[in-house]
Amino acid sequence: MELTDLTISQIHKGFIGKDFSAxxxxxxxLKRIEKLxxxxxxxxxxxxxxxxxxxxRADETINSTKNFPLLTxxxxxxKDNILIEGQKCTSASKILENYIAPYNxxxxxxxxxxxxxxxxxxxxxxxxxxxxxxxxxxxxTRNPLDExxxxxxxxxxxxxxxxxxxxxxxxxxxxxxxxxxxxSFCGVVGLKPTYGEVSRYGLMATAxxxxxxxxxxxxxxxxxxxxxxxxxxxxxxxxxxDYKFIDSDFDIKNLKIGIxxxxxxxxxxxxxxxxxxxxxxxxxxxxxxxxxxxxxNTEYGLAAYYIIMPSEVSANMARYDGIRFGRTPEIKxxxxxxxxxxxxxxxxxxxxxRRRIMLGVYTLSAGYYDAYYLKAQKVRTxxxxxxxxxxxxxxxxxxxxxxxxxxxxxxxxKDPLEMYLSDIFTVSINLxxxxxxxxxxxxxxxxxxxxxxxxxxxxxxxxxxxxxKFQELL
Numbered sequence: 309m310e311l312t313d314l315t316i317s318q319i320h321k322g323f324i325g326k327d328f329s330a331x332x333x334x335x336x337x338l339k340r341i342e343k344l345x346x347x348x349x350x351x352x353x354x355x356x357x358x359x360x361x362x363x364x365r366a367d368e369t370i371n372s373t374k375n376f377p378l379l380t381x382x383x384x385x386x387k388d389n390i391l392i393e394g395q396k397c398t399s400a401s402k403i404l405e406n407y408i409a410p411y412n413x414x415x416x417x418x419x420x421x422x423x424x425x426x427x428x429x430x431x432x433x434x435x436x437x438x439x440x441x442x443x444x445x446x447x448x449t450r451n452p453l454d455e456x457x458x459x460x461x462x463x464x465x466x467x468x469x470x471x472x473x474x475x476x477x478x479x480x481x482x483x484x485x486x487x488x489x490x491x492s493f494c495g496v497v498g499l500k501p502t503y504g505e506v507s508r509y510g511l512m513a514t515a516x517x518x519x520x521x522x523x524x525x526x527x528x529x530x531x532x533x534x535x536x537x538x539x540x541x542x543x544x545x546x547x548x549x550d551y552k553f554i555d556s557d558f559d560i561k562n563l564k565i566g567i568x569x570x571x572x573x574x575x576x577x578x579x580x581x582x583x584x585x586x587x588x589x590x591x592x593x594x595x596x597x598x599x600x601x602x603x604x605n606t607e608y609g610l611a612a613y614y615i616i617m618p619s620e621v622s623a624n625m626a627r628y629d630g631i632r633f634g635r636t637p638e639i640k641x642x643x644x645x646x647x648x649x650x651x652x653x654x655x656x657x658x659x660x661x662r663r664r665i666m667l668g669v670y671t672l673s674a675g676y677y678d679a680y681y682l683k684a685q686k687v688r689t690x691x692x693x694x695x696x697x698x699x700x701x702x703x704x705x706x707x708x709x710x711x712x713x714x715x716x717x718x719x720x721x722k723d724p725l726e727m728y729l730s731d732i733f734t735v736s737i738n739l740x741x742x743x744x745x746x747x748x749x750x751x752x753x754x755x756x757x758x759x760x761x762x763x764x765x766x767x768x769x770x771x772x773x774x775x776x777k778f779q780e781l782l
Contacts, residue, residue, distance in 0.1 A: 311336040312473040316530045319476065320378050323370045330370060330381030334363035334425050337383045341427065341474045349449050350459075350468040352388050353396055354428035359383065362425040369423055378533050380423030385475035387466050388429035389436055389512040390521065392416050399512045400444035401434045403634035403656025413510020414545065415479060415521055415538045422537055427475055430465030434658045436481055436514045437621070438462050439489060439730040442721050443660045450717070453495055453754050457714040460490030460730075463524070467494040470524045477534050478524040483514045484613055485709070485734025487522045491746040492709035492758025497531045497775070498524045502765050503741035504549040507542035515620035516547075518613075518738045528747060528775040535768065551766060558773035561595035566702035570606040571733060576711045583750040583757040584708045590781050591706075601698045601705070605690045609736035612691070614728060615671050615684035616739070621661075622668025628656065663724065692740040699764045704774055707733055709746045709758035737762055745771050749782055 311333050314322065322328055338356050345351050366381035386392060389399040391409035393416075398404045412420070419426075433443035441449040441464025451459040452472035459468040463480030467490030470478050480487045482500035491498025499522045506521045513519060523534035532553075541550035567588060572581060592598045628634045630652025657665070671680040698705060711732055720727045737744045742762055749759035759778065763771040 312340055314476070315526055316378060316382055316476060316533050319382060323376075323381060324374060330363040330366035330425065331360060333381060334359050334383050334427075337427055337475060344472055344474060347450065347455060348452055348468050348472050348474070349447055350430055350465045350472060350474050351385065351428045352398060352400065352431050352446055352465070355395065355426060359425050359427050366423045366425060377422040377537075379419060379537055381425060383425045383427050383476050384419060385427050385430050385466055385469040385478035386416070387432055387463050387478070387480045389432060389481060390415065390479060391510040392426060392429070395429065397429065397512070398446075399435045400432045400446060401656065401658065401661070402445045403628050403630070403653070405445075405635065407633065411510065414507035414542045416510065418538050430463070430469050430478060432465055433462035434661050435512065435621075435625070436462040436483055436486055437660050437664055439485070439727050440715070440720065441465060441490075442717065443658055445658055448717055451494060451714050453756060454714065457716050457755070458493065460493035460710075460714065462486040464490045466524050467491055467496055467498065470494070470496045470526060477526070477530055479521055479534075479538075480524055481511055481514070481519055481521050482738065483518045484617060484738050485731045487524065488709050488734050488744060488746040488758065488760060489730065491524060493714040493756060495748045495751070495756030496524055496526060497528055497745065497747050498522065499531050499535055499745040499768070499771070500737065500743060501535065501539065501768065502743040503738075504547050505539045505551045505743075505766070505768075507540075507545040507548045509542055509544040513624040515617040516624065517620060518617060520738075528745075528772055528779050531745070532772045553768065556769050556773070558770075558777065560591075560774070560777050563596040563704070563774060564702045565591065565596050565598050566601035566698050566705040567598060568601050568603045568606065568698070568705060568707060570603050571707040576708065577713055579752040580708055580711065580713060580757050583752065584759060587749040587759050587778070587782055588706060591778060594777070594781055599702060601702060603691075603694045603698060603736070605687060605694050606736055608687045609691055609739060610728065610732050612684040612687040613731070613735035613739060614667070615680050616688065618664040618668035619672050619681050620668070621664045622672065625657075625661065625665050628653065630656065660724070688739045691736050695740050695742060703764075703770055705762040707760045707762065709733060709760045713752055713755045713757070733760065741765065743768050743771055745775055747775050747779060747782075
């Protein structure tokens with residue numbers, strides 16, 4: 309096996325046995341990035357010098373004790389909307405092309421204390437707005453499984469880095485499916501935690517009531533290892549929760565699984581539906597109890613999401629004015645401050661960001677707030693209640709992650725509504741604040757199909773236990 313094939317647990321054993329060093333491992337990943345990143349474009353920036361220095365420090369820890377953390381010396385990729393002190397953080401936008409992070413995000417502080425190695429920052433849809441990583445101001449990322457197709461979005465760079473073995477694992481952010489959908493498209497594992505479990509301090513905000521940082525990994529066990537190290541209360545994030553992950557025994561024969569009839573609707577790709585139904589059949593044969601459930605307000609999820617999310621976007625994007633943050637265009641002497649703002653934002657923001665700002669400003673404006681935003685928030689409550697009722701009967705819910713297979717580059721980029729439909733199976737989970745994970749369920753040709761495991765709030769242990777068992781079955 310190549311060093312870049314190894315999982316976190318295998319690497320840890322290799323370090324203990326002195327089979328290779330953290331520096332050897334880091335160099336293997338850096339060589340692979342140098343070879344493949346021009347084609348895949350998973351990384352916007354790479355930190356070879358810093359990564360090697362971190363790997364040398366990890367080797368010192370490994371050589372001085374046998375009881376070192378599981379993430380010591382593990383090469384990780386970080387989505388480029390999460391701050392690493394002293395490094396560029398662009399959020400894939402021209403407006404932040406030269407922005408240097410002045411401090412570390414809380415998740416970076418936690419991983420640093422574990423001795424992780426940061427390889428670089430990964431590509432994304434600009435300010436995490438998109439479903440294909442084609443909205444990046446610096447160029448699209450390609451799917452390692454088929455380079456003519458998208459890796460999903462907005463965390464497409466992180467998913468592609470893990471799928472292409474350019475990183476052992478990665479962090480992304482999920483606002484409406486931005487971890488799960490790329491994980492599905494790239495054939496890796498991706499977890500969106502319960503809202504509040506992971507600090508958002510140092511994550512560039514897209515929609516503050518929806519955003520959550522989570523891991524990408526090669527398998528469920530690796531995702532769990534990373535997740536356990538980034539959760540917990542943070543005084544710098546008032547929405548964070550005092551949460552500690554506690555594992556438990558698991559028997560699939562005691563598992564009650566809900567299958568929502570609303571997720572198998574007209575319009576879902578026949579190949580995707582077939583793979584998911586075959587996966588559910590295998591799980592049922594292994595002893596799990598399968599029950600059809602109803603989530604009646606699912607059909608309104610996408611509409612509610614695309615009112616609430618742009619509304620929060622319009623507020624969060626206001627800070628990028630070309631003065632405190634962002635680009636400083638050449639301004640004519642006679643220009644006033646308002647003209648300066650307009651020029652800076654016009655030059656700095658891409659089309660999709662501008663579209664969502666305008667949508668948000670419209671829905672929050674006088675005369676439309678009650679008709680759109682307030683109504684969307686009421687629908688959000690109904691969606692949350694649907695899930696609460698369902699979880700009184702079942703332990704987890706299984707659905708497809710995406711209604712389609714990975715689509716070709718350029719196929720949907722000109723039609724925003726068709727692109728938004730890519731999120732139809734994922735947005736309701738963010739609206740309800742629930743945890744959910746995508747695991748590979750099977751393939752259609754060389755393309756991956758993801759199975760979405762939705763859990764009760766703060767019940768990631770059941771998602772991980774079920775996910776590990778499902779991975780063995782599938």
